[in-house]
Amino acid sequence: MSTEIVALAALALVFLIATVRSINMGALALVAAFIVGLSVFGDDTDAIIAGFPGDLFVILVGVTYLFALAKNNGTVDWIVHGAVRAVRGRVALVPWAMFFVCAVVTGIGAVSPAAVAIVAPVAMGFAHRYRIHPVMMGMMVVQGATGGSFSPIGIFGSITNGVVDSNDIEGSATFLFFSAMIAATLVATITYFVFGGRELIARGKDERALAEIGTTADAASHAATRGTVTGTPTSVVERGLGHADGVDATDDDTRLNVERSTTLLGLLALIVGALAFDLDVGFTALTVAVALTLLFPPSARGAVEKISWGTILLVGGIVTYVNLLQNHGVVTWLGDRVAEVGAPLLAALLICFIGAVVSAFASTTGIIGALIPLAVPFLLTDQVSAIGLIAALAISSSVVDCSPFSTNGALIVANSDESEREMVFKRLMQWGMSIVVVAPIVTWAILVLPSA
Structure with a gap:
């Protein structure tokens, strides 16, 4: 053997x-x-x-540590309230808002894990607070990041188109982007309705959320003039900074205090650093988290224990x-076995399967760059469509990023509420493994088979 x-x-x-x-x-x-x-x-x-993924380790530690601090000091609650206010209580729109935010961010060049690392903590916190299924929310975040990544200036799109050009293969950046975006949107739509989308739509406006926001917002608007909030004497300064002169300030998670404002600045620094300056997400998040811990020690208590070890x-x-x-060429060995298959159509399907399986556990970026050259011999025979096979391979290798063993899937699991984390892991593993089987077959049947 x-x-x-x-x-x-x-x-x-x-x-x-x-x-x-x-x-x-x-x-x-x-x-x-x-x-x-x-x-x-x-x-x-x-x-x-x-072979231990040190970069992934730092990303998971840094991001979960930072957002544990943000949750402790109320910043995440403040952001959640802002999101509810923005959609005017229509929680059914929130998962789609997260989908499109991720798509836009990765579409303009952000690395997919960076976008997910930034959006997932807020999205998963919102899902837990307003009874949105965490698997639905996580899938929307991941698929949005996936679809956007294949834009001509996106990371996956740039890599795929670059490999195609370097191997003198016929390609279409526009077709690649739109086919990948449609595939990601389809997966997101399916999960949206499977995990309670109809119930969210039927719910309409979340009156509890609107009432909660309205009450605290009204109280805040009268605080400066009346000096009271929910019957407790306090000033605006007291409400922002906590206790003053022995008076308990009412904790209002719709208002900013010094600590929350500093935390938001830290999150903004993470976004700008990752997207504009290509700084490592994990180390940047860890730096912000350590700075916040030094500045505000009380809210840092228990944060390290909340890292998803x-x-x-x-x-x-x-x-x-x-x-x-x-490292020992097992993936290459699989590719060579595929190359020995005489039927180009069957070989194309096997390549898509290899891309899906390996990408579910490893780097999507790496597998896209490795498998397209593997398909060159089949493409040069003109027995299959180069544009179709490249798109099928790209989609098969990327929509599986919801797997909890990939960086994006792991970030979703890590940022789920602790009481739901095991369930989210199991469901994402089920969905990820199902997509590993279904995506190659569907994309091959739609994009490759008709051109043969």
Whole structure:
């Protein structure tokens, strides 16, 4: 039995054991990487641990730490209230607002995980507060970021079009973008209605949210002139800064105080740094979080414990094992087996499947750049449409980013409410694995098969 088959069988065993037993899949995958790396590939521990995704670790730690602080000091509540006010209580529109925000941000060049890292904490906080299914909200965020990324100036679009040009393959940046955007919108629409979209539409305006905002807003508007809020004597300064002269200031999460304003400035710095200056999202978020901790120690209590350590272990372990496979050419070996298939249409379908499977656990950016050259021999025969196959491969490799083992999916799980985190992980894994199967078949049937 070849080493490639043994390594792939070990990965399948990891999933099987973690499914039937209560054990963190990431811990199991790290053990598998250690055993397979030593016994099958002859690596030392330094080579094995080199596959640990340090960048993903920093992103998850930094972002969840920062938004734990923002939640502790009321900044997230303030943002949530602002979002409800913006849609005038129509919570059914909020998931779509998050979808389009992510699409626009990635469409103008932001890295997809950066957009998700920025939007997901607010979106998931809103979902928990106003009874929107967290899986629906998470999928809307991820699919919006995915669709926008294939714009001509988006990261995925730039990479795909660049590889196409360098290999002298016929391509269409416009077709790629619109087909990817339609696919992402379709996935988002399906999940929207499966996870309670009709109920949200039927709900109409959320009167509870409107009443909550109206009450606190009215109280705030009279605070300066009457000096009272909900019957408690206080001044505007007292309400902003907390206790003054022994008087308890009413906590109003629709008004800004010094700490919340500073936190918002920190979040703005994260957005500008990530999008305008291409700063690392994880380190930037961690820097902002540490600065806030030094400035406002009381609200930092318990924030480190709220970092999603279990999720980090899970994702880190799986990605470490997949990187081990990539480093030893297992993915390339799969590609070579595909190349031996005589029927171009079947080979095209297999390539789409490989892209979907690998991307669900590893870098979408890397797999897009690696598999398009793999398809060149088939494209040069003119037996399949180059434009169609490239779009099918790109879509198959990207809509699976909702998998909890990818960066985007992991961010959704990490930013879910702790009471819902396990459920969100399981549902995203189910949806991610379903899309791994369905997306290649559908895109191949629509974009590749008619041109044969």
